[in-house]
Amino acid sequence: xxxxxxxxxxxxxxxxxxxxxxxxxxxxxxxxxxxxxxxxxxxxxxxxxxxxxxxxxxxxxxxxxxxxxxxxxxxxxxxxxxxxxxxxxxxxxxxxxxxxxxxxxxxxxxxxxxxxxxxxxxxxxxxxxxxxxxxxxxxxxxxxxxxxxxxxxxxxxxxxxxxxxxxxxxxxxxxxxxxxxxxxxxxxxxxxxxxxxxxxxxxxxxxxxxxxxxxxxxxxxxxxxxxxxxxxxxxxxxxxxxxxxxxxxxxxxxxxxxxxxxxxxxxxxxxxxxxxxxxxxxxxxxxxxxxxxxxxxxxxxxxxxxxxxxxxxxxxxxxxxxxxxxxxxxxxxxxxxxxxxxxxxxxxxxxxxxxxxxxxxxxxxxxxxxxxxxxxxxxxxxxxxxxxxxxxxxxxxxxxxxxxxxxxxxxxxxxxxx
Amino acid sequence: xxxxxxxxxxxxxxxxxxxxxxxxxxxxxxxxxxxxxxxxxxxxxxxxxxxxxxxxxxxxxxxxxxxxxxxxxxxxxxxxxxxxxxxxxxxxxxxxxxxxxxxxxxxxxxxxxxxxxxxxxxxxxxxxxxxxxxxxxxxxxxxxxxxxxxxxxxxxxxxxxxxxxxxxxxxxxxxxxxxxxxxxxxxxxxxxxxxxxxxxxxxxxxxxxxxxxxxxxxxxxxxxxxxxxxxxxxxxxxxxxxxxxxxxxxxxxxxxxxxxxxxxxxxxxxxxxxxxxxxxxxxxxxxxxxxxxxxxxxxxxxxxxxxxxxxxxxxxxxxxxx
Numbered sequence: 001x002x003x004x005x006x007x008x009x010x011x012x013x014x015x016x017x018x019x020x021x022x023x024x025x026x027x028x029x030x031x032x033x034x035x036x037x038x039x040x041x042x043x044x045x046x047x048x049x050x051x052x053x054x055x056x057x058x059x060x061x062x063x064x065x066x067x068x069x070x071x072x073x074x075x076x077x078x079x080x081x082x083x084x085x086x087x088x089x090x091x092x093x094x095x096x097x098x099x100x101x102x103x104x105x106x107x108x109x110x111x112x113x114x115x116x117x118x119x120x121x122x123x124x125x126x127x128x129x130x131x132x133x134x135x136x137x138x139x140x141x142x143x144x145x146x147x148x149x150x151x152x153x154x155x156x157x158x159x160x161x162x163x164x165x166x167x168x169x170x171x172x173x174x175x176x177x178x179x180x181x182x183x184x185x186x187x188x189x190x191x192x193x194x195x196x197x198x199x200x201x202x203x204x205x206x207x208x209x210x211x212x213x214x215x216x217x218x219x220x221x222x223x224x225x226x227x228x229x230x231x232x233x234x235x236x237x238x239x240x241x242x243x244x245x246x247x248x249x250x251x252x253x254x255x256x257x258x259x260x261x262x263x264x265x266x267x268x269x270x271x272x273x274x275x276x277x278x279x280x281x282x283x284x285x286x287x288x289x290x291x292x293x294x295x296x297x298x299x300x301x302x303x304x305x306x307x308x309x310x311x312x313x314x315x316x317x318x319x320x321x322x323x324x325x326x327x328x329x330x331x332x333x334x335x336x337x338x339x340x341x342x343x344x345x346x347x348x349x350x351x352x353x354x355x356x357x358x359x360x361x362x363x364x365x366x367x368x369x370x371x372x373x374x375x376x377x378x379x380x381x382x383x384x385x386x387x388x389x390x391x392x393x394x395x396x397x398x399x400x401x402x403x404x405x406x407x408x409x410x411x412x413x414x415x416x417x418x
Numbered sequence: 419x420x421x422x423x424x425x426x427x428x429x430x431x432x433x434x435x436x437x438x439x440x441x442x443x444x445x446x447x448x449x450x451x452x453x454x455x456x457x458x459x460x461x462x463x464x465x466x467x468x469x470x471x472x473x474x475x476x477x478x479x480x481x482x483x484x485x486x487x488x489x490x491x492x493x494x495x496x497x498x499x500x501x502x503x504x505x506x507x508x509x510x511x512x513x514x515x516x517x518x519x520x521x522x523x524x525x526x527x528x529x530x531x532x533x534x535x536x537x538x539x540x541x542x543x544x545x546x547x548x549x550x551x552x553x554x555x556x557x558x559x560x561x562x563x564x565x566x567x568x569x570x571x572x573x574x575x576x577x578x579x580x581x582x583x584x585x586x587x588x589x590x591x592x593x594x595x596x597x598x599x600x601x602x603x604x605x606x607x608x609x610x611x612x613x614x615x616x617x618x619x620x621x622x623x624x625x626x627x628x629x630x631x632x633x634x635x636x637x638x639x640x641x642x643x644x645x646x647x648x649x650x651x652x653x654x655x656x657x658x659x660x661x662x663x664x665x666x667x668x669x670x671x672x673x674x675x676x677x678x679x680x681x682x683x684x685x686x687x688x689x690x691x692x693x694x695x696x697x698x699x700x701x702x703x704x705x706x707x708x709x710x711x712x713x714x715x716x717x718x719x720x721x722x723x724x725x726x727x728x729x730x731x732x733x734x735x736x737x738x739x740x
Binding site for chain 2: 087118119120137159160163258259261262263264267271272274275276277278367368387390391392395400
């Protein structure tokens with residue numbers, strides 16, 4: 001549940017002031033336009049990934065594997081920026097698990113090192129690529145053909161365990177990089193291209209099924225991104241949900257920012273990993289691309305607050321912003337929040353710069369790495385600080401008090417069409 | 419600093435209920451009890467490593483923790499101490515693994531300074547429970563690790579208490595006053611406390627009850643909290659009592675919320691299933707499900723009634739993520 005969405009709306013700030021530079025209706029239109037553009041760019045970069053995956057499967061080599069990895073990293077840029085939409089919008093949050101579930105028990109999918117396991121997950125070592133037939137909760141599963149339905153319907157979250165991740169960016173990441181067996185030392189996953197060589201020369205067995213899996217799972221990602229892009233198009237349900245009730249839509253913008261900043265990024269993804277000194281507690285753990293993912297989360301939150309997104313082709317989608325709304329009521333709150341969003345981008349940028357200079361995110365998590373700890377805590381502290389200001393922006397706009405009846409359009413998006 | 423704190427507390431009339439009462443009657447006594455219970459446990463461990471001798475003190479320390487666990491803002495949040503005090507749930511079994519590494523490893527890790535740097539999964543109450551209630555013989559003599567873990571708990575409890583007394587309580591109590599940059603208004607404090615309460619109820623519903631319940635087809639009794647020490651249901655009941663006291667300290671004007679707490683408490687008292695093992699049989703499972711439903715009802719009632727009474731909505735919290 002996202003409790004903030006249950007909060008409804010005092011009539012004061014948003015409706016009473018005549019001198020607004022922007023109206024909530026204009027603001028949510030910009031928000032929906034940026035969503036459509038961000039997911040649209042995520043889709044086109046995923047289609048590029050799909051072409052590179054096809055090339056890898058058709059002619060496995062160091063070059064085609066490296067090319068596929070490079071476009072996977074590019075495909076993450078806009079997607080991570082879109083994470084600002086996740087927690088404010090039920091349609092996005094319900095869909096998100098298919099494309100970006102993490103952390104995962106990758107032994108479900110393919111071979112892993114011997115000491116790998118998860119006491120609570122019977123499927124953590126299933127290795128479906130090597131196992132055409134198996135029993136799942138008492139049911140015989142025929143996986144001789146690797147199909148979209150097998151991955152998204154049967155294996156994804158099998159047994160009700162979230163770590164059973166069969167689809168999405170991280171499943172593809174695992175198939176391109178393999179396990180990162182370097183712990184908190186230097187180096188990412190190092191899967192050989194020969195894992196995709198058909199016939200003689202195939203390494204680690206079942207190269208045909210591994211190629212099938214990679215092809216199918218990449219196709220699913222493209223399909224899922226097509227769906228969410230459509231959801232934000234002119235006729236889409238996610239757009240309709242925020243347009244229908246602009247004040248609720250404005251609250252969705254701020255809810256998405258606050259929940260991603262605090263519970264998700266600062267807490268689950270960053271501080272917890274540091275407290276555990278666990279190298280698997282990094283978001284892009286096979287590719288060591290975590291620094292870019294978090295940095296783009298920071299960019300994405302700033303995009304939606306400022307109402308401005310720079311597309312892959314360099315064009316800019318921009319319009320009335322929630323920043324304009326807050327500034328018209330209390331410029332101090334707006335100025336402070338803008339400064340804090342910049343500070344977060346800078347703090348996450350410092351992690352990125354250090355990672356690109358040779359200290360990967362998993363190395364920063366090592367016990368006793370004071371420099372790494374300081375870098376990560378710099379990001380955590382900035383995110384926690386901006387959360388408080390997001391909370392104040394909600395109060396400034398009068399979006400949190402009084403009635404608690406919720407928003408039909410956001411809680412139950414299909415109601416918009418009834 | 420201390421003087422102004424006590425002055426403020428002294429001025430709060432006992433009949434009132436608002437955030438100063440929550441600080442005075444709930445949070446500070448809670449941290450004081452937790453600090454003294456963990457100190458007693460550490461002192462006892464320094465004398466003896468016999469599990470049977472230490473178990474009563476362990477349980478008193480755990481009781482004291484559950485009474486204040488739902489307060490997750492302020493000093494406890496600064497160093498991740500809440501997780502280091504109780505790392506649960508632990509779906510990947512990180513605690514047992516990390517603890518085994520320390521148990522078999524270099525004794526230098528057990529000095530207070532180095533032990534505090536070890537993974538939070540290896541430390542705290544659940545770490546101690548694994549040593550005092552071992553399911554199978556431990557692979558090495560646990561005494562030094564028992565002492566280090568108990569001392570580390572007492573250190574954290576003492577530091578959190580001290581941080582509240584030496585400054586944080588003043589910051590909370592002077593909310594909205596000039597110069598207070600943490601809480602710009604009193605409403606921000608009420609919101610923070612309300613958020614702790616709702617998040618605590620959600621933790622009870624989703625983790626303490628939800629994890630062992632699993633699904634009807636696949637119940638998960640092995641996932642109940644603190645099974646080895648037989649505390650699963652005790653923790654649920656103590657947590658309900660503590661959160662009820664906190665709600666009452668915030669306002670006397672939430673009768674439906676109080677009634678919802680009482681209903682859940684009555685059900686938890688009637689439930690004769692200390693580690694919720696009954697989730698696997700339909701008749702006993704139903705009782706646990708009914709308790710969970712009562713906690714869900716409590717949650718919804720508190721959001722609907724207490725929120726408007728305090729004039730705040732639930733704020734961002736640590737459970738917002740995955």
